[in-house]
Amino acid sequence: MKRIIWVISGLNRRMMKLLFALALIAYIACKYSAVDLSIQEHGEMKIEQRIDEVSLLSQKYPPVKFLSEKDRKRILITGGAGFVGSHLTDKLMMDGHEVTVVDNFFTGRKRNVEHWIGHENFELINHDVVEPLYIEVDQIYHLASPASPPNYMYNPIKTLKTNTIGTLNMLGLAKRVGARLLLASTSEVYGDPEVHPQNEEYWGHVNPIGPRACYDEGKRVAETMCYAYMKQEGVEVRVARIFNTFGSRMHMNDGRVVSNFILQALQGEPLTVRVPSRLFILCPFPHLLGNPEEHTILEFARLIKSLVVSRSQIQFLPEAQDDPQRRRPDIRKAKMMLGWEPVVPLEEGLNKTIQYFSRELEHQANNQYIPKPKAARMKKGRPRHN
Numbered sequence: 001m002k003r004i005i006w007v008i009s010g011l012n013r014r015m016m017k018l019l020f021a022l023a024l025i026a027y028i029a030c031k032y033s034a035v036d037l038s039i040q041e042h043g044e045m046k047i048e049q050r051i052d053e054v055s056l057l058s059q060k061y062p063p064v065k066f067l068s069e070k071d072r073k074r075i076l077i078t079g080g081a082g083f084v085g086s087h088l089t090d091k092l093m094m095d096g097h098e099v100t101v102v103d104n105f106f107t108g109r110k111r112n113v114e115h116w117i118g119h120e121n122f123e124l125i126n127h128d129v130v131e132p133l134y135i136e137v138d139q140i141y142h143l144a145s146p147a148s149p150p151n152y153m154y155n156p157i158k159t160l161k162t163n164t165i166g167t168l169n170m171l172g173l174a175k176r177v178g179a180r181l182l183l184a185s186t187s188e189v190y191g192d193p194e195v196h197p198q199n200e201e202y203w204g205h206v207n208p209i210g211p212r213a214c215y216d217e218g219k220r221v222a223e224t225m226c227y228a229y230m231k232q233e234g235v236e237v238r239v240a241r242i243f244n245t246f247g248s249r250m251h252m253n254d255g256r257v258v259s260n261f262i263l264q265a266l267q268g269e270p271l272t273v274r275v276p277s278r279l280f281i282l283c284p285f286p287h288l289l290g291n292p293e294e295h296t297i298l299e300f301a302r303l304i305k306s307l308v309v310s311r312s313q314i315q316f317l318p319e320a321q322d323d324p325q326r327r328r329p330d331i332r333k334a335k336m337m338l339g340w341e342p343v344v345p346l347e348e349g350l351n352k353t354i355q356y357f358s359r360e361l362e363h364q365a366n367n368q369y370i371p372k373p374k375a376a377r378m379k380k381g382r383p384r385h386n
């Protein structure tokens with residue numbers, strides 16, 4: 001009997017152990033399936049949340065016109081995240097086109113086009129035009145290149161490559177897909193002009209080995225390439241020579257005269273005046289584009305100082321090498337053939353730019369964003385021309 005009791009209690013002990021083990025397994029299984037479930041639920045919630053966010057965001061896009069399939073163009077803007085390029089992006093997006101922005105973000109910034117990110121007509125590609133690009137488009141606006149003297153002189157070889165190889169790549173693309181290409185050229189193709197004002201027929205006066213040559217000659221070759229592709233390959237091209245430009249989305253450290261003066265005036269630093277004359281325009285487009293109103297740099301410094309109501313002093317600096325003495329576009333042809341002329345009065349343009357820079361400084365003070373141009377990669381203390 002004792003033996004039987006022992007066997008039963010032995011069995012019971014084993015059974016107990018077995019039951020305990022099963023209970024433990026069941027508990028763990030339950031727990032994990034609960035965890036799985038909560039991960040799944042959480043995931044679903046996240047997706048829903050994201051859809052909500054996206055639909056919320058989509059209400060925030062600037063209004064876009066509806067274009068029929070026939071009228072809607074697929075447009076590539078190289079340098080589309082830059083100061084001029086991002087305004088062009090806005091215009092073409094709002095007109096209802098499909099816009100692909102290509103930028104290597106050397107001087108361009110994502111934040112200039114961030115209000116379009118996620119829109120079905122918009123695409124942003126981090127790409128350097130020095131490398132070939134294979135996409136299907138109807139039109140190309142080729143703006144990619146650093147444009148301010150300190151930026152393009154920072155890495156002259158890279159500036160040359162961008163304007164020569166980059167332009168060749170874009171013309172090759174235009175030829176392959178049958179797209180029309182507009183080149184954003186510059187008043188700098190005139191160098192230090194001997195003709196004043198400058199018109200489309202003037203060939204310029206450029207020092208081919210001076211510090212500005214990488215940009216001036218780079219753009220001159222780019223123009224030559226455009227017309228060679230037009231004559232030899234039948235590519236439809238347009239060239240716009242843009243004069244000194246300013247406006248919102250210009251980089252605070254751009255280094256051009258207007259951004260320098262506004263920043264200096266806002267920060268109470270001396271306004272650094274270097275040469276006697278020059279003129280300006282706010283956000284332009286085709287042909288010889290600039291404001292035919294001419295002002296000396298000193299007049300400009302005084303005007304900005306008064307608009308900012310700044311106590312900054314004016315400081316005279318020695319002239320920079322090969323700095324063009326005078327520039328003024330003769331816009332008669334642009335007006336006649338394109339109906340184009342500047343529409344934003346100088347003071348209004350300056351006031352808008354001052355407001356933009358004031359906001360940028362506030363952002364900087366709040367540490368929300370520290371604006372600095374992204375430097376090219378350095379190799380032994382020197383910029384690399386990758």
Ligand SMILES: O=c1ccn([C@@H]2O[C@H](COP(=O)(O)OP(=O)(O)O[C@H]3OC[C@@H](O)[C@H](O)[C@H]3O)[C@@H](O)[C@H]2O)c(=O)[nH]1
Nearest residue numbers: 147148149186187242243244256257260272273274275
């Ligand atoms: O702090 C400064 C900066 C510039 N300047 C002077 O202001 C004049 C304008 O110089 P910017 O640096 O603004 O630029 P530039 O006019 O030489 O070239 C610009 O205009 C034509 C565009 O197509 C080019 O992309 C752009 O480089 C120059 O004479 C320059 O010496 C100053 O007096 N003080």
